[in-house]
Amino acid sequence: MSHVIVVDDNDTNLLLLRHILQKLDGVTVDTFADPQQALAWCATSEPDLVLLDYMMPEMDGLEFMRRFFALPQRQEVPVVMVTADTERDVRHLALQQGARDFLTKPVDKVELTVRVRNLLALRKSSQQLANRAAWLMEEVKLATAEIRAREKEAILRLSRAAEYRDPETGAHLLRMSAYTRLIARQLGLPLQEQEMLQEAAPMHDIGKVGIPDAILLKPGRLTPDEMAIMRQHPLFGHEILSGSVSPLLQCAAVVALSHHEKFDGSGYPHGLAGSDIPLWGRIVAVADVFDALTSSRPYKQAWPLERARHYLESHKGTHFDPACVDALLAQWPEVMIIRQQYADEQDAASPTHQPPGAPHA
Incomplete structure (x- = not known):
């Protein structure tokens, strides 16, 4: 099950995006009108994708991204920024800070569905690769420990020969x-x-x-x-x-x-x-x-x-x-x-x- 969070100060947008995303198979959705609350949630729970509005009071989307990526083990979570078509400078800054993709207001339902599905698939593949790498590393550690145990045994036996x-x-x-x-x-x-x-x-x-x-x-x-x-x-x-x-x-x-x-x-x-x-x-x-x-x-x-x-x-x-x-x-x-x-x-x-x-x- 993939977990998507939506951060937007507009309640109407939250309802619309939740309605669209919940129709995707294997996806659960949480919405936040307050970016501070969203950050607090992300500090203890790891989303699989963040759908983020740029224009929000007190904390815009760029500042949210900066704080989000500063959280432990959140740097690989994909973030999609929602901006107006004219905000090209914002897009450039967002890319520099680590945004994976963009959606333009008003959000197109088909485009939203395809982009979210693709990013979640990439996220899943990335996690599988990471899990595989961790498994391989553990296997190498076990094999190395076995080799070292044999070396220690050889040394003890040689030492006993001298004894x-x-x-x-x-x-x-x-x-x-x-x-x-x-x-x-x-x-x-x-x-x-x-x-x-x-x-x-x-x-x-x-x-x-x-x-x-x-x-x-x-x-x-x-x-x-x-x-x-x-x-x-x-x-x-x-x-x-x-x-x-x-x-x-x-x-x-x-x-x-x-x-x-x-x-x-x-x-x-x-x-x-x-x-x-x-x-x-x-x-x-x-x-x-x-x-x-x-x-x-x-x-x-x-x-x-x-x-x-x-x-x-x-x-x-x-x-x-x-x-x-x-x-x-x-x-x-x-x-x-x-x-x-x-x-x-x-x-x-x-x-x-x-x-x-x-x-x-």
Whole structure:
């Protein structure tokens, strides 16, 4: 059912137009002698066509159109202006403001019927196209969500593959990825990028699947030769993850390759410095080291929180991007919530530890 409204201060014209329009199949008609009342009605109800007289006191047809099209979601509603044959300037202004058609006084019944029927048919087709576009957009969203779900599953499975070989994973992955998002949010990254980085962060050490157990699981300091082998894991991780068309896996590849670079250029594998290190890698570096410091490992006990915090602050500008450190520490209460939410079993059983030496990697 199509809904037409007629706005005209002349009651006779309203009766005549209503009488003609009500004979059209599938059309309902409302008439308004007061343009203010018509606007108030249009603010809460959407007509399919507006038949509008130009000459009205207090508010002419052009002003009505301006206010009508300013209402939310009314810009596509067709408006037909009724004018005298001599009012060509008015017609030009009305076209500029968005009028779709004109009728000349006195209104011809046949012309009125044909023009209204044609405009309503176009309106219906336009709405069908819009509905189709909305349906297609929803289908694309669903398909995209399914793809992202599969990507997340692939990342979780790959992360679990590393977990079987590296005792540093497990709850560590949940904590450090949550810290990663905190930092990204504080730095003002877009929400979609925050989410992607949080999902990609657990893959930072996937390259450790290529490190021999004798080195990966060694409960002590590594020799220089062993450290050289260990430092290949960012390259292994990047090789595993790179080349994908998935933005998520591309992000994970960047993180895997760059999270051991240091802000002063002394990191590995490429010795990048400052802003040459991808921001994603700089963010994950802070999140990863902070959680490594405050968690128990085969080669060390967990550091107290204040010592770990001091370590981050004292290594700003050398190991870490100062902005990333400040971003994490600015949200300290949320850091504590994440630690409690994803606590390791041994940490929950014994929350305080004596500080040993620095972490290895």
